[in-house]
Amino acid sequence: MPPPAAAAAEVLKELLEDVFLRLPPDEPEHLVRASSVCKPWRGILADAGFRRRHLKLHWTPPVLGLFQNIRGDCRFVPTSSFRPAKPDLRGWLAVDCRHGRVLFRHGSEFVVWDPITGGERRVPLPDNMELTSFAAAVLCAAEGCDHHGCQGQGGPFRVAVVSTAQVNKVTSACLYSSETGAWSQRTSVGNLPTWGLGDRNRKMTSVIVDDGLYFNSIGYHIVKYQLATLDLSLFEKPVRCREGELITTEDGGLGFAVKGEQPLMEPWDGHNTG
Numbered sequence: 001m002p003p004p005a006a007a008a009a010e011v012l013k014e015l016l017e018d019v020f021l022r023l024p025p026d027e028p029e030h031l032v033r034a035s036s037v038c039k040p041w042r043g044i045l046a047d048a049g050f051r052r053r054h055l056k057l058h059w060t061p062p063v064l065g066l067f068q069n070i071r072g073d074c075r076f077v078p079t080s081s082f083r084p085a086k087p088d089l090r091g092w093l094a095v096d097c098r099h100g101r102v103l104f105r106h107g108s109e110f111v112v113w114d115p116i117t118g119g120e121r122r123v124p125l126p127d128n129m130e131l132t133s134f135a136a137a138v139l140c141a142a143e144g145c146d147h148h149g150c151q152g153q154g155g156p157f158r159v160a161v162v163s164t165a166q167v168n169k170v171t172s173a174c175l176y177s178s179e180t181g182a183w184s185q186r187t188s189v190g191n192l193p194t195w196g197l198g199d200r201n202r203k204m205t206s207v208i209v210d211d212g213l214y215f216n217s218i219g220y221h222i223v224k225y226q227l228a229t230l231d232l233s234l235f236e237k238p239v240r241c242r243e244g245e246l247i248t249t250e251d252g253g254l255g256f257a258v259k260g261e262q263p264l265m266e267p268w269d270g271h272n273t274g
Contacts, residue, residue, distance in 0.1 A: 067094035085118030099140035
């Protein structure tokens with residue numbers, strides 16, 4: 001039987017965990033402040049068991065805000081009381097947001113940024129790749145991660161870039177690894193019949209299905225980048241989905257969301273052909 005003092009300390013720890021678990025998930029600053037109170041509280045919040053319980057209770061991460069590109073600058077539009085650690089984003093271009101990270105383009109480099117901790121990693125642009133019309137995605141690369149607890153955890157990541165040359169319409173892709181600090185060999189596919197993959201003010205959406213990364217285009221096609229093999233391929237969109245946005249369906253498949261008088265949510269199995 002543990003001494004009374006040890007038993008009381010364990011009960012207090014369990015009570016604190018219960019309190020921390022019930023703090024509003026869309027106000028993460030409360031957990032940050034709690035972790036700075038004292039070493040025992042920080043130990044509770046940093047414990048893997050606490051993180052598992054927190055994820056189980058709040059399985060779907062809350063939307064804290066969105067990043068909006070306006071006339072060459074980016075701004076954060078909050079939907080909660082959270083404010084990111086980097087308030088000034090002038091001259092930055094938000095490109096993607098996934099797995100607890102935001103991908104920006106800033107001058108001659110990409111920046112992978114954690115809005116919770118403020119940590120950032122600079123990534124050089126791929127050599128000799130035209131980035132007038134491009135799309136990019138940031139991805140967690142931690143082995144075995146279910147991507148429900150990537151926020152604030154750091155760890156390895158990858159950046160995928162797909163670009164369409166304006167003259168010959170050749171589409172190329174390459175993949176950056178934070179573990180090697182290098183870009184992969186470029187993969188290309190010719191004659192993409194489209195208006196491109198977006199410009200400075202409009203970035204096309206991307207989704208992950210299995211090990212494939214799918215990029216929408218301004219036009220009639222979808223670009224698929226196979227992350228394991230680095231193969232690049234094109235698929236034609238369904239006619240009524242050409243103005244839609246790529247989404248993942250409830251069962252993890254690929255689909256489209258189309259605006260109109262009658263909004264349409266349509267699954268698509270075209271990715272099974274490539």
